Amino acid sequence: MGLLDNKTLLVTGVLTPSSIAYGVADLAQREGARVIVTGYGRLSLVRKVVERLPEPVPVIELDVADEEQLSSLSARVGEHADRIDGVLHAIAFAPQSALGGNFLNTEWPDVATALRVSTYSLVSLATALRPLLAENASIVGLDFDASTAYPGYDWMGVAKAGLESAARYLATYLGPQGTRVNLVAAGPIRTVAASNVPSFDDRRQDWSQRAPLGWDISDSTPVARACVALLSDWFPATTGEIVHVDGGAHAVGN
Template sequence: MSGLLAGKRILVTGIITDNSIAFSAAKLAQEEGAEVVITGFGRMSLVERIVKRLPKPVGQVIELDVTNPEHLASLESRVREQVDGLDGVLHAIAFGPQSALGGGFLTAPWEDVATALHVSTYSYKALAVACEPMMKPGGSIVGLTFDASTAWPVYDWMGVAKAGLESTSRYLARYLGAKGIRSNLVSAGPLRTMAAKSIPGFEAFEQSWVERAPLGWDLTDNEPTARTICALLSDWFPATTGEIVHVDGGFHAVGA
């Protein structure tokens, strides 16, 4: 078997539709030789239908609510029903109540902010802890962020959550490094996924990438992001951890 991820066992979270970044990553991972295990949340029947569009069949979709301690505690046994361990994990999970987005920064109640932080930030650590017993040295955990160095229009508390995610990844890199497990994030430019479309006013700033990214930016092309995810899940970045890799056409380097 040949391919960048030949023989790798990869857990992929966050597939909602075939337009999800996670779907593109899972598809490419399979094409590059990986055995992929899928988790889903909420509309499980929809996720099960979507994963049938992957190039290769996968086992039963594992239900995973990353805020549910019981789901996390049983994750290892459920994953081991399909594979005997993991070499990589993709965390593609984020959620913020409507009050925490779209200009509601000053009025969002703590309860909604707490939900955004739990799902979008703390869950990265929680998923890593749940998966760590299945991983050996050389393992890789990858998450998705959106440049948290700037206060973007309408992104509000999700921007704060992503800043926390970026810090969480660095701390995971510190604590899991001794076990040979890497933690890195991919910071993609805006993509018209279902998650992005759920943010009120998201289109207010996405055009900036199209106009100003040195390499240009296609709002509908997930493949560059999926390629970077798979590269970080592979053995080709053996000494890279705690890093944020930008996949945004170079927009972050030149600003608006």
């Protein structure tokens, strides 16, 4: 028996085999889930990457800033499944002008892009999929600790703080239908997305020094396991929570 037997999951954010989302999709399949993947931009690349998964998966195009794609998402996913038991939100983006110490000079259009893609998309994705959400469905989002400021992370840090608040409100409003909404705050993992953050190397060194359990930036397995556990039925009364999977670094002062 797998943790996710007879469940169908929608996984966003798969880009390369190093993506945390890929690790979640891989482990979810090994735990018995049927997986549907969304991709943005280079769909041919996403399709090639998911060929490495244990089982074939459908790939659906999704730009969370495109209202037409969001409005048709339920119907397009419905071509492959009659219900969705779990959703992984692994979507984040900020223009380079919103990162790297340019915080005071970033103009609103670029800030708006960061907030729309990295924060509001949690709500828009959940709303778009609501007709398909099964009873006791679980939505899990990938987070990065927003309790402190990290120089260089800038407006993405603000977007993650907004994501944490949005998750609590989403948990409040979707709770009556049985849907749980939780976040996994991961330590820094070496992914394509992380490589675009100018301060990533500094943050990696900080984590390795502070984390009581240590931290391996090349291993997303601990994060994937936490996501799969939250997507399963093993946390039936947990919602609005942020689970830190970072070796304990968030609990230790600088």
